[in-house]
Amino acid sequence: MERLQPxxxxxxxxxxSIDEIRLVTENGQKGRGMGVRxxxxxxxxxxxxxxxxxxxxxxxxxxxxAESVCGLLTVDECGSVEDPTIHGMTYRAINLVDLxxxxxxxxxxxxxxxxxxxRDARGSIQVTGVEGLLELQQSQVxxxxxxxxxxxxxxxxxxxxxxxxIALVLNTTWVLDEQASATGGQGNTxxxxxxxxxSVDNSRVC
Amino acid sequence: xxxxxxxxxxxxxHQSWQLLVFSVGGRRLAVKTRDVSGVSYWxxxxxxxxxxxxxxxxxxxxxxxxxxxxxxxxLHLTVQGSSPLCLRVKHALGEMAMCIDEEIPVLHACDPAAxxxxxxxxxxxxxxxxNGLDEVPILSISRFGSTV
Numbered sequence: 001m002e003r004l005q006p007x008x009x010x011x012x013x014x015x016x017s018i019d020e021i022r023l024v025t026e027n028g029q030k031g032r033g034m035g036v037r038x039x040x041x042x043x044x045x046x047x048x049x050x051x052x053x054x055x056x057x058x059x060x061x062x063x064x065x066a067e068s069v070c071g072l073l074t075v076d077e078c079g080s081v082e083d084p085t086i087h088g089m090t091y092r093a094i095n096l097v098d099l100x101x102x103x104x105x106x107x108x109x110x111x112x113x114x115x116x117x118x119r120d121a122r123g124s125i126q127v128t129g130v131e132g133l134l135e136l137q138q139s140q141v142x143x144x145x146x147x148x149x150x151x152x153x154x155x156x157x158x159x160x161x162x163x164x165x166i167a168l169v170l171n172t173t174w175v176l177d178e179q180a181s182a183t184g185g186q187g188n189t190x191x192x193x194x195x196x197x198x199s200v201d202n203s204r205v206c
Numbered sequence: 207x208x209x210x211x212x213x214x215x216x217x218x219x220h221q222s223w224q225l226l227v228f229s230v231g232g233r234r235l236a237v238k239t240r241d242v243s244g245v246s247y248w249x250x251x252x253x254x255x256x257x258x259x260x261x262x263x264x265x266x267x268x269x270x271x272x273x274x275x276x277x278x279x280x281l282h283l284t285v286q287g288s289s290p291l292c293l294r295v296k297h298a299l300g301e302m303a304m305c306i307d308e309e310i311p312v313l314h315a316c317d318p319a320a321x322x323x324x325x326x327x328x329x330x331x332x333x334x335x336x337n338g339l340d341e342v343p344i345l346s347i348s349r350f351g352s353t354v
Contacts, residue, residue, distance in 0.1 A: 059253075060252070060253060060254075060255075100255035101255060101257075102253075102255050142271060144254075145264065145271070145272070145273035145299070145300055145302075146299035146300055147258065147261045147273040147275070147297070147299050147300070147302060148254065148256055148258050148261055148273060149258050149261075150256060150257035150258040151257055152254070152255065152256040152257055152258065155255070159264070159271060161266070161269060161271070164266070165252050165266060166252055166264065166266060166271055168254060168255075
């Protein structure tokens with residue numbers, strides 16, 4: 001079992017096996033599996049590397065900063081619960097389709113729920129599919145072209161070249177803020193610091 | 207004598223406006239060649255959820271990602287042809303792509319004396335010229351995607 005992500009370095013302990021998640025490369029080839037927060041052993045890297053979980057939604061690639069990803073569940077594992085609650089911590093569902101005003105008519109057989117956390121805010125988003133993890137230099141994150149001059153400038157942190165296409169780097173801070181304001185701040189009421197250890201083995205909550 | 211004639215011709219060329227004439231939805235439009243960075247085949251755009259009018263996609267050409275200005279939607283037209291073209295234009299905010307009809311664009315040298323004020327108000331232009339019965343607007347690229 002590999003450690004996917006602690007919400008904050010000394011806060012929640014959430015473990016996820018990511019056997020099904022593969023390290024993907026820009027040309028879409030799958031490499032070896034790797035945990036989002038797998039320790040970087042060996043030679044110290046002279047450049048800072050960032051890791052992104054690449055997901056699909058409505059036929060688009062989205063990149064989620066792995067630092068904000070707490071866990072990954074299948075839709076079946078979530079059951080009929082709208083807001084996944086794991087050991088007392090509620091990850092309120094955030095409807096990205098509505099938030100981004102996109103049409104999602106994709107097949108949902110590979111749908112997953114991604115648990116997100118930043119500081120005190122938590123939320124969950126349902127995505128059509130999970131492509132895998134991508135590790136790259138921060139300089140490889142391209143800025144959104146300046147011609148995009150509406151509120152979408154807050155929605156994305158940039159773009160990543162991915163699989164002959166691009167993946168939009170979702171601004172998870174904005175996503176969680178939107179969820180918090182939509183729920184009157186309820187999404188911020190639980191602190192990760194009190195979270196118990198949770199194991200998610202092969203995307204299953206144990 | 208020959209040199210003088212060539213110089214005169216070059217001066218004339220330099221004084222005239224070098225235009226690239228293309229069409230969108232069958233409507234003929236022009237743009238200054240100095241505002242054009244290339245014409246290539248159009249590839250399926252990548253949608254980007256956005257609230258900027260007419261800028262809701264990008265195209266990827268190699269490692270370059272360009273925003274797409276949907277000129278056809280702006281003009282309430284539909285691009286014609288099964289193999290549309292990509293017009294890359296230079297813009298103060300960066301290069302931009304537009305999908306145009308598959309009809310191959312042509313170069314046109316326009317005498318400044320033939321330039322006139324564009325009568326329509328549907329497009330930001332730098333003027334227009336008359337070709338037969340058609341008034342061909344010359345697009346003001348700098349005003350697309352920033353004020354439009």
